[in-house]
Amino acid sequence: xxxxxxxxxxxxxxxxxxxxxxxxxxxxxxxxxxxxxxxxxxxxxxxxxxxxxxxxxxxxxxxxxxxxxxxxxxxxxxxxxxxxxxxxxxxxxxxxxxxxxxxxxxxxxxxxxxx
Amino acid sequence: xxxxxxxxxxxxxxxxxxxxxxxxxxxxxxxxxxxxxxxxxxxxxxxxxxxxxxxxxxxxxxxxxxxxxxxxxxxxxxxxxxxxxxxxxxxxxxxxxxxxxxxxxxxxxxxxxxx
Numbered sequence: 001x002x003x004x005x006x007x008x009x010x011x012x013x014x015x016x017x018x019x020x021x022x023x024x025x026x027x028x029x030x031x032x033x034x035x036x037x038x039x040x041x042x043x044x045x046x047x048x049x050x051x052x053x054x055x056x057x058x059x060x061x062x063x064x065x066x067x068x069x070x071x072x073x074x075x076x077x078x079x080x081x082x083x084x085x086x087x088x089x090x091x092x093x094x095x096x097x098x099x100x101x102x103x104x105x106x107x108x109x110x111x112x113x114x115x
Numbered sequence: 116x117x118x119x120x121x122x123x124x125x126x127x128x129x130x131x132x133x134x135x136x137x138x139x140x141x142x143x144x145x146x147x148x149x150x151x152x153x154x155x156x157x158x159x160x161x162x163x164x165x166x167x168x169x170x171x172x173x174x175x176x177x178x179x180x181x182x183x184x185x186x187x188x189x190x191x192x193x194x195x196x197x198x199x200x201x202x203x204x205x206x207x208x209x210x211x212x213x214x215x216x217x218x219x220x221x222x223x224x225x226x227x228x229x230x
Contacts (some may be wrong), residue, residue, distance in 0.1 A: 004158070006136065040124070042205060043220040058217070069171075090158055099210065101147040101166045106158030114193075 002114065003027065003106035009109065011112045021076045021110045024089035032074040032098040036060060037088040045085050046089075049074055050096060078112065086114045093099070117142050119208050121221035128196045129229050133149040136224045138206030148189040149207040149218070150180055157203060165189060176200070196228045 004025045013019045018037030025032065031050050050067040053115040063082025068074055074093075079083045088111050092104040118141045120144060125137040128134045140146055147166055151159040163174025170182045180191045 006158075006230040024157070040222055045217060048217070092159075101164065103149060103161040103164055104159075106151075108158050109156070110158070 003018060004093055004105055006089075006093060006107035006110050009108070010102040010111060011110055013114050014052075014062070015114065016080045018077055018079050019112070021078070021089055021091075022114070023074045023076065023107060024072055025074075025091075025093045025105075025107075026072060027105060028071075028094055029093035029105070030071070031094045031102075033056075034066070034076045035090045035092065037090055038111075042103065043090065044074065081105070085112055087112060117208055117210055117217075119206050119219050119221040121204075121206055121224045122160060123224050125225045125227065127229065128228045130198055132194050134193050134196040134200070134226065134228070136204050136206075136226060138189045138191065138221060139187050140206070140208045141187060142190060142208060142209045142210035144156045144188075145188040145192045148180075150174065150178070150181065150191050151187075151205045151220075153203040153205065153223075155202075162191070162204075163204075196226075198228050198230050201226055 007022045033048040034046040037043050044060050046064050047054035050091045055066050065077045088109050090109050091107040094102045094104045120139045149164045150162040153159045162178050163172050165172045165182045173179045178193050203223045204224050205223050208220045209218050
């Protein structure tokens with residue numbers, strides 16, 4: 001059963017804490033993405049990666065960090081520098097075929113709440 | 116710069132009636148257009164895409180979308196709505212020049228189908 005998994009489903013963070021959100025895919029996709037979803041604002045791109053050991057900042061990368069040590073995994077760390085981290089976080093992946101029109105496959109999301 | 120507009124926050128329709136969810140876009144080059152659906156507390160699911168060719172694109176669950184280049188629109192349609200179609204719908208766009216692997220999402224339109 002192929003797909004994308006994210007864990008945990010719910011995460012609570014105290015002020016000043018770093019937390020890491022997990023994203024794993026078994027679709028053999030090269031590209032992976034992290035989005036943040038806030039009510040009424042659609043999805044905003046945090047980071048994306050096209051190959052292992054390489055990633056690029058999206059529109060709202062400040063206060064976040066990522067790594068891509070394996071093709072299957074793209075964890076996101078929300079650092080204490082992120083001032084308003086409460087949101088729904090979505091991980092996605094897509095094929096890379098030399099074109100820009102491959103659809104993305106999304107995980108079920110992680111809801112992060114700052115206490 | 117790329118942009119996507121979904122002018123309606125919410126669309127209400129009776130079961131069995133046709134539905135339309137509107138989307139307009141702005142890109143530098145030729146657009147690659149997508150529709151995704153999101154059910155509560157879930158990730159997004161791909162519905163359909165327009166790359167080139169026939170302006171009427173058919174997708175999953177009986178949905179279709181019409182690409183109109185002169186009006187820069189890509190409205191999502193279904194001839195007969197079901198209660199189970201109630202969800203949040205996102206239009207998204209990439210363009211051939213600046214997209215790379217970056218997709219711009221609209222803010223979303225919530226569809227309510229009443230029995």
